[in-house]
Amino acid sequence: MLFYLIAIGVILADQAAKWAVRSNMQLGESIPVWSGHLQFTYYENSGAAFSSFQGYGKYFAIVAVLFVVAIFYYRRKGELRGPVLEMASGFLVGGAIGNAIDRILYHQVTDFLVFGSRGGILNLADLAINAGGLLIVVHLLTGQLKRFAFKR
Structure with a gap:
């Protein structure tokens, strides 16, 4: 159930935003939100991450x-059981569907x-995909730490 709640929540929040x-906003317009830390800048990306592969976005769908x-x-x-993998897969699916x-x-x-000032430009789906990837890393690391602790 956690998987579905997160995936649907990400899709709805991403599409609403x-x-x-x-x-x-006008294309290219920027609005400072948190001085030096966050701004909204309206951009349309027809490619992939870091604006690579412009014009090939339909293939990424x-x-x-x-x-x-x-x-x-x-x-x-x-194979994707447990709360951490449920959350990770929910974020990944929600982000993938949102984009x-x-x-x-x-x-x-x-x-x-x-x-x-140096950051790329993202959306909520991208943040969800990053969160899902981070949770998978956490899952893998905690699994390794548990195995290491039991070997001692």
Whole structure:
């Protein structure tokens, strides 16, 4: 259940935030939110991370769909069990679907979050994907630490 709550929450929050940006900002407009730490800048990315592969975004929608299918497959097999992997897979699926919706409907992804002066530009789906990846790392590290502790 945790998986579905997180995935649906990420999709809804991501799409609502992107709609608000598209409805209330001009492309390229920046709004400082937290001086030097966070600003909203409306950008449309037709590629992948770091604006790479511009114009090929529609292919990343296919990759996202295949990724989501793989997550459901491994969940069904019982290989993604436990609260940390439930949360991780929920964040990953929610983020992948959030960006895939943009790629399918608009042929590009709406980005708007800029952290710090050197940071790239992200959206909530990207943050969710990062959170999911971080939770997988936490899961792997805690598993290794548990094995190490039991060997002693």
